[in-house]
Amino acid sequence: MTVPEILEVEMYRRAAELVVGRTVRTFQTNDAIVVKDGSHIQALVGSGVREVSRHGKLMTIHLDHGSIDLHFGMAGRIIVDGRSPIDELVYGASSNDRWIRFGMDFDDGFLAITDPRRFSRVGISQKTSALGPDAFSEGLFKLVQPRLPARGCIKGVLLNQQVVAGLGNMLVDEILSRSKVDPRRDISTLSLSAIRKIFSLVVVILPELLERGGSHAGDLASELRVTGSRCPYDAHELARDTVAGRTTYWCPQHQK
Numbered sequence: 001m002t003v004p005e006i007l008e009v010e011m012y013r014r015a016a017e018l019v020v021g022r023t024v025r026t027f028q029t030n031d032a033i034v035v036k037d038g039s040h041i042q043a044l045v046g047s048g049v050r051e052v053s054r055h056g057k058l059m060t061i062h063l064d065h066g067s068i069d070l071h072f073g074m075a076g077r078i079i080v081d082g083r084s085p086i087d088e089l090v091y092g093a094s095s096n097d098r099w100i101r102f103g104m105d106f107d108d109g110f111l112a113i114t115d116p117r118r119f120s121r122v123g124i125s126q127k128t129s130a131l132g133p134d135a136f137s138e139g140l141f142k143l144v145q146p147r148l149p150a151r152g153c154i155k156g157v158l159l160n161q162q163v164v165a166g167l168g169n170m171l172v173d174e175i176l177s178r179s180k181v182d183p184r185r186d187i188s189t190l191s192l193s194a195i196r197k198i199f200s201l202v203v204v205i206l207p208e209l210l211e212r213g214g215s216h217a218g219d220l221a222s223e224l225r226v227t228g229s230r231c232p233y234d235a236h237e238l239a240r241d242t243v244a245g246r247t248t249y250w251c252p253q254h255q256k
């Protein structure tokens with residue numbers, strides 16, 4: 001299953017826009033692990049949906065009388081009116097009621113989160129000021145620059161949601177492969193122009209992969225994330241190690 005990264009959450013947001021203008025009749029908030037503020041959310045019954053926004057991997061549903069934050073964790077899927085914007089085939093299995101962790105019912109249709117692993121989180125909206133700029137932002141590097149740490153491996157910097165919001169493990173590996181930078185490289189050893197180049201590639205890669213269908217659709221695609229696979233550019237065997245706490249693939253030939 002694809003871990004929902006910024007591209008998947010953007011697809012979820014677009015799917016969720018279908019419910020803008022509808023009025024909530026009931027909320028399903030029984031899963032106390034996933035749903036944090038069940039009673040506060042229940043108080044929003046009768047509200048209309050005004051807008052659905054996204055910042056990084058966080059989606060927010062804005063209602064007349066309050067807003068609800070949705071984090072999709074490792075395996076959360078959104079279902080709108082019975083359809084999932086991704087994993088159509090997988091959805092057959094995950095339509096099982098016991099995997100629905102949160103739901104909003106309308107006169108016509110519903111919006112729900114299914115999550116077999118229960119890492120999704122739903123709650124009354126918190127301020128997003130702790131998050132860095134959304135990775136889709138125009139002029140991304142200028143926004144990110146004051147947030148960059150003096151040291152730390154570049155992979156960890158790109159994964160840090162307080163630096164830039166939305167990038168996950170697979171996208172960061174893709175970005176560093178195209179930037180020709182070793183994920184273990186310390187940011188203090190990179191020139192400002194090298195760092196700027198990495199962020200200018202983010203702005204190119206995200207819309208491209210959104211078009212291709214998601215974060216699994218990069219050149220360093222999910223099927224290459226196995227031991228012994230080779231670089232799509234130069235056929236050198238990919239290295240694999242834990243970097244910044246995450247399983248990381250890179251090419252020692254072209255990433256320095």
Ligand SMILES: [Zn+2]
Binds near residue numbers: 233234251252254
């Ligand atoms: Zn290579």
